Amino acid sequence: MQWSNHGSFIEIYPPKEFNFDECLVFLGRSQEEVLHQIRDGLLYKLINVNVELILCRIGFVQHVIHVDFPIRPLSMTSDEEIVAYIWEWFDLDQDLSIFYEVAKQDKILQQIHKRYYGLRMMCIPDLFEALTWAIMGQQINLTFAYKLKQRFVEHFGECLTFEGNTFWLYPTYERIATLGVEDLITLQFTVRKAEYVIGVAEAMRNGELTKEMLLQEPTYLQAQKSLLGIRGVGPWTADYVLMKCLHYPDAFLITDVGLHNALKAQLGLERKPTIEEIKEMATNWEGWQAYATFYLWRSLYE
Known part of the structure; x- marks a missing residue:
């Protein structure tokens, strides 16, 4: 994790393969979402650190994640634990450059990975x-x-x-x-x-x-x-x-309806592909099935 403390705010330095706006598109996909809010390009998230409730306001300027705290108890809560939560939430440990090399060789992912470059798996740390x-x-x-x-x-x-x-x-x-x-x-x-x-x-x-x-x-x-x-x-x-939650890039939701719909749309099929057909399509995704699925999900809400 790369970050620095500036007193009233924290700066987090993500890998170069990071697109905050793309992550916000995923996080903003439902009006019914109750665990975070997006307003004026800023992301608000309430987290629990050492039994203290902290409201984080997260923005992004010049490839730096900027975090300040509209509500934070006056205590000794470690900034490192706050950073660790955000780092994991945005899956910033994952080396996406490897996934992109895989995607370049695959006819389904070839264009999608360019379109959504920097999109990270939006994780659920808890x-x-x-x-x-x-x-x-x-x-x-x-x-x-x-x-x-x-x-x-x-x-x-x-x-x-x-x-x-x-x-x-x-x-x-x-x-x-x-x-x-x-x-x-x-x-x-x-x-x-x-x-x-x-x-x-x-x-x-x-x-x-x-x-x-x-x-x-x-x-x-x-x-x-x-x-x-x-x-x-x-x-x-x-x-x-x-x-x-556990950050396995090879986890594969092969029966997922959203994945099936995305593949049908991307390939211009008249029906959803079968499980056997998806297994065949996914031979090029080895080790990165989770990210392939996530990017295909993203293609469903243009």
Whole structure:
């Protein structure tokens, strides 16, 4: 991580393959998003560092990420932990130059990678958020998934208000582990999804599941297997978490409807490609399936 402290603000120096505006396009794709706000080219994000709520205002000037703090407690909270969160959120450790070399050789990614150059995987650093958000999104459309998340966050999350705007923090697993299934059913969760979300919260509260444990798995397949052992987690959910939270560039959501729609559009097909056809298309993406998928997702909202 490269950064510097300037008293009232922090500057973060990203790799040259970084396009803040492209990242904002992805982050701004839903009007229902409740965990960040974009206004006048600035990104507002409430984060929890050492049980302190900090409102970050993130901008970008001359290839420098500028972060100041409209709300920050007068304490000894480490700037390094704030930087670490933002660095991970924007996936700045990933060497995209390697992905771009792969993309240049592929007929599907050839133009897309140029069009969205510098777009980073917008990650979900918190394992509980990544897992439960993926569970919420199972077998429903994205609009309704965002509605569920909004209700979930506004009922059980913490918030701060600044200049008349309310900024929300995703609920903690400690809080959700105290709930009963009926508490989520009232928000229009199905019984099964309510059980799965509370089950993940209980496993994390009991120390049976942590991000550190998953990161210590020696391979992608072993990390995937551990996730598949969680009730309510199937292959799509496991790979979503591996992609967005655990930073596996080879995680592959091969059954994802958005990926299928993007490939259909990019290739001018009359039908969605089959799984076997996608496997064949993806032979050139080896090691970078997650980024190939993410860039294809981006092509859906021109």
